Amino acid sequence: MSSPQAQQQQAGTFKQIDAAEVAKHNQKGNLWIVVDSLIYDLSKFAALHPGGEAVLYDEEIAGQDATETFFGLHRHEVLLRPQYKRLIIGQVAGEEQQIIPPPPGAPSKIPYAEPTWLQEKYHSPYFQDHHRHLQREMRKYVDEHVHEVAQRCEANGKRPDVELVQQMGKNGINAMRMGPGKHLQGRKLFAGIKPEQFDYFCEMIITQELVRMGARGFGDALQGGMVIGLPPIMNFGSDELKKEIIEPVLAGEKFICLAITEAFAGSDILGGLRTYAKKSEDGSHYIVNGTKKWITNGTFADYFTTAVKTDEGFAVLCIPRSCGGVETKQIKTSYSTTAGTAYVTFDDAKVPAKYLVGEEGAGIPVILSNFNHERWVMCCSTIRASRAICAQLMMWTHQRKAFGKPIISQPVIRAKLASLISQCEAAQAWLENVTYQMTKMDYFTQAQHLAGQIALLKSWSTRVSKDVADHSVNILGGRGLTQSGMGSFVEMFHRTYKFDAVLGGSEEILADLGIRQALRNYPVNEKL
Structure with missing residues (x-):
């Protein structure tokens, strides 16, 4: 049986209590506060308060409306946790809740929080x-x-x-x-x-x-590994390979990753690649030796879509972990180990020839055509992540007070927000234009005509994220460097935004690619 208090909360109604009555409960062992019209009994909780007990007995908090103080220190989600909802004993008579999260699926009403x-x-x-x-x-x-x-x-x-x-x-x-x-x-x-x-x-x-x-x-x-590791199978794999891999991966029964990068081969894939696949004399299998580094989802992948050198040139093999000779070790990076970033070792891995993706010696088109979709997905991500941080800044600058006023009242803060939001809006508009072009081109036409556009967009959008990360930490101060509390999303973004600037091709390499792609079609009859 739930308590009358819990039943009231479930029904969305609360016992009405006069503010004057709340004010009487301002002592140790008898402590009430008000947040957004709701009355919380902190008498027993005070000793457990993570911020210390003493701060709760401040004359502006104990027995008072502490809404402004609370939202200067805590995120709203704290109030939604069950352990804190249980502390609610009523509502200030004549007042209503003002801070109500939008229903699931609803767009945010915060200016510029949505495209x-x-x-x-x-x-x-x-x-x-x-x-x-x-x-x-x-x-x-x-x-x-x-x-x-x-x-x-x-x-x-x-x-x-x-x-x-x-x-x-x-x-x-x-x-x-x-x-x-x-x-x-x-x-x-x-x-x-x-x-x-x-x-x-x-x-x-x-x-x-x-x-x-x-x-x-x-x-x-x-499934980051799936998004970048499965397309080569879907677009170049044999029917047998597709039948074995695609559906189990899409169902979440098997996991796949893309294994291109090596310690000696990042952007310089052609010149630096050292993983070598020697074909057996009878042509039934390959013996693969080499290493791959910074492989997303590698620690738990069942298949490795792998760039290798062969006697015929370059090739792509989808190497099953089950073939033996495959080992993975966790690499700790700036973000959490949940991504399964791995150092992969192939030590005389015996890979049946049926796992060849495309044709031997023709691996470069398989590798390069895959990059466009990967980079476009990263553009979608980093541009939306930057906007999400701008929304955090809009909320924080309205809540945080300095010198008695919300910091949004300061022209320097508004100027920073104007710059960041403008960049996010421009990035989204460019992304939508590129996406529209993709809807009008097949996979291979995209590789021919959009590689430069996508490369430039990715290079520029991660410059945008750099500005967003830098200014957001300055605006939040110490909170922007703290992994919990008000600035947790900003701290995460600042710590991890560089991934998109490096993965899938670094900013400098992609900027250069965008121009080199354009020069291929430069008209010889155009002069100043």
Whole structure:
């Protein structure tokens, strides 16, 4: 049986108590405070208060409305925890709650917290009703099923719950994260989206809604290896290889990663690659020796989509862990170990020839064509993550007071916000334009015409995230460097934004690629 107090909370009603009565409870052992009209009995909790007991007996807090003080120190989510909800004993008579989170799936009302296509009174040539429906359902799903797992895994460093990945597989989300294509035909997709409706804008929505969790390591852990490691199989693999790998990976029964980078081969794949695959005389298998480094999801992957050298040149092998001779070691990075970042060793790994992806000696097109989608996904992520931090700043600058006024009243703060928000808006607009071009091109045409655009967008968008990370920490001060509390999302972003600036090609390399790609089509008849 629940208590009358719990029953009142469940019904959304609270016992009405006069403010004058609340003011009488301001002593040790008899302490009430008010936050957003709700009255909390802290008499027993005070001794357990993480910030110390003494601060609760301040004359502006004990027996008083402490709303402003609370939100200057704590996030609203603290009040939503069960252990604190149990402390509620009533509501100040004649007052109503003002701070009510939006319902699951609803867009934020904070200015610039959402791209314009999600804001009221704005219009878009790209997004249709089914896009908006998908966004609402995906946000609701993330809030209700993914967010808690993400925060838990960020804290304990463990890989995402396999049950969650498999649930996403059953809902069609894993398949949808691979973008539009034949693999969606006849498949039941999330939110009732029809396969013929699904386009790159749908994929962008899914990616950007996952980013809002503010859990960078978990974001890569949650099938990041699939997003970049499975496309070569889907686009270049044999029918036998596709049958063995694709469906089990999409279902969350097996896991895959992309193994390209080596200690001696980052951007210089052609010149630095040392992992070598020697084909047997009878052609039945390859013997693979070498190492790979910084491999996302490598510690728990069942398959490694691997770039190798052969006697014929370059090739891609999808190496099963089960073939033997494959070992992985965890690499600790700036984000949590939940991503499963690995150092991979191939020591006389005997790989059956059927695991060759494409043709031997023709591995470079397989590798390069895969980069465009990977980089575009990263653009979707970093641009949305930057916007999410701007929303945090909008809230903080309204809550935080200095010299008796909210810091949003200071012109220097408004100028910083104006600069950061402008960059986020520009980045999203460029992203939407590139995404629209992708909807009009097949996979191989994209590789020919959009590689430069995507490279420049990724290079620039991570410069945007640098500005956002830098200024957000300055605005939050010490809180922006603290892994818990008000600045936790900012701290996470500042600690991890560089991943997108390095992974998939560094900023400098991609900026150069964008120009080199343009020079290929430079008109010889144009002169100053």
